[in-house]
Amino acid sequence: MGPVATVGRERGARGRRAATTALLAATVAAALAAGCTTGGGGPGDDGRGTSRQSEQGTSPSATGSSVLAVKLDNAAAARPHTGLDAADIVYAEQVEGGLSRLMAVYATQLPKTVGPVRSARESDLELLRQFDRPTLAFSGAQKKLLPLIDEAPLRAETPGSAPGAYFRGSGKPAPHNLYLRPERLVPEEPGQAALTTGFRYGSAPAGGTAATSQTVRYPAARFTFTWSDSQDRWLVGMDGAPATTAAGKRVAAATVVVQYVKVRESAFRDFLGNNTPYTETVGSGKARVLRDGRAYDVSWNREDASDGTAFTTGDGTPVNFAKGQVWVVYAKAS
Incomplete structure (x- = not known):
């Protein structure tokens, strides 16, 4: 497994690195709060400063049969979601x-x-190719990335293209207070058939090992998933704190996938000069699937961006997920 994940406990050596990453995290968080990945922050909040409502031949109220994907801010100031x-x-x-x-x-x-809602990244375009013309709701992107978003086979909707779908809340400071009314973009639920991810659902695979928690670390962030017998779910923690919704409900997943992928530098940087990582979701590698209080070390494969991702055991048997919300955390392969 890659060095970014630990099971059951956090490794002391990495815990001691918290102090060294704190300054970096604070600096970058401040940059993100200032809108460092946007292309201008004009009236449309999409980096263009003007409405794009008619550019892609769809209106914000058009009914689609594909999924709605929303890019969410995950800075501490943006929580709870x-x-x-x-x-x-x-x-x-x-x-x-x-x-x-x-x-x-x-x-x-x-x-x-x-x-x-916050800004999009280049990696999102590859990830979303598995869906049939999904709607991507986001606010802001680097100027050089905007043409790639326009050319991608998706329906991009920002505050500039669909101003009636977004609003600023009063409970958090800007830019962590932009919210979306999904029904203004997708009036009806697309349905289960729109989830062309390649995921399979059903009974648990044979084998696995008992697991109580799993932690995935990034240089300045971490996710922890703790099994709850009473809720029959993996409770989500972010940066050492329980993740809850704005209504106070604990965020919990039926299945967690820690997918080990190549994370490389992209051609994009923020205004501080920090490179934007590109997460490659096409290819193959190792993964760890958590469900029902057990962990399964499996393989993943996605041959083309238009394909979903297959997860299999060592003998090639497809791995079923538990019914309910799935979290996929991309971790850097060693």
């Missing part, structure tokens, strides 16, 4: 300075509100 518990899938990725960001994918239910 709203609407995260309604997502079918939550993807976690590393961003500038070793911090983290989330992408919540909605198909079977749409909450009234989701947020806080």
